[in-house]
Amino acid sequence: MFCPQCGTNESDELKFCKSCGANLHAVRQVVARRSTGQRTDWGNWVAEAIRVKAIAKEEQERLRGITPEVKRLREVKAGVITASAGVAVAVFLFVFMQGIILSGKVRPDAVEIIARLWVVGVIPLCIGIGLLINGLFVKSAAQPPATPEVIEKAGQHNSLRSGEPSNRIPAAFSVTEETTRHLSGADMKE
Numbered sequence: 001m002f003c004p005q006c007g008t009n010e011s012d013e014l015k016f017c018k019s020c021g022a023n024l025h026a027v028r029q030v031v032a033r034r035s036t037g038q039r040t041d042w043g044n045w046v047a048e049a050i051r052v053k054a055i056a057k058e059e060q061e062r063l064r065g066i067t068p069e070v071k072r073l074r075e076v077k078a079g080v081i082t083a084s085a086g087v088a089v090a091v092f093l094f095v096f097m098q099g100i101i102l103s104g105k106v107r108p109d110a111v112e113i114i115a116r117l118w119v120v121g122v123i124p125l126c127i128g129i130g131l132l133i134n135g136l137f138v139k140s141a142a143q144p145p146a147t148p149e150v151i152e153k154a155g156q157h158n159s160l161r162s163g164e165p166s167n168r169i170p171a172a173f174s175v176t177e178e179t180t181r182h183l184s185g186a187d188m189k190e
Contacts, residue, residue: 004027005020021057026052030045068139075139078131079130079133083127085124088121090122093121097115
């Protein structure tokens with residue numbers, strides 16, 4: 001079956017697309033309904049598709065080890081960066097516009113507008129403060145803090161362990177030769 005969202009060819013047994021996470025099971029149900037002449041309730045179908053996509057995204061994040069605590073810290077980081085950028089834009093515009101005004105080449109009626117352009121930097125500053133408040137207070141109150149056991153479990157799930165020298169299998173001369181020997185030994189035992 002071709003995924004209707006990204007166009008990749010997926011196996012008929014899969015419920016979700018491996019590439020984009022689209023709900024292939026729901027698509028198959030819609031196609032099956034269409035042949036029976038049943039009416040499709042598009043409101044419920046769209047709501048279900050959105051819900052399933054959110055679940056698939058959460059599952060992908062869980063497999064990658066992205067916990068709610070990591071998301072919260074990323075939001076705090078984004079808030080700090082955005083607020084800092086807002087302050088930087090405001091300071092830059094203030095200094096730059098004052099230089100233009102002091103050059104004397106600006107009409108007196110335009111000076112009032114140019115002198116206040118630094119306020120544009122307040123917009124990203126407010127957005128950054130909002131992200132900080134959400135990351136520090138709202139999300140931390142909504143979810144209990146991660147315990148060390150949860151953090152350790154998430155780290156173990158997403159990490160690869162290095163092989164111990166005693167567990168390593170010596171490389172054979174060729175893959176087929178080793179397989180043939182293995183199969184020949186299995187045939188002899190039976």
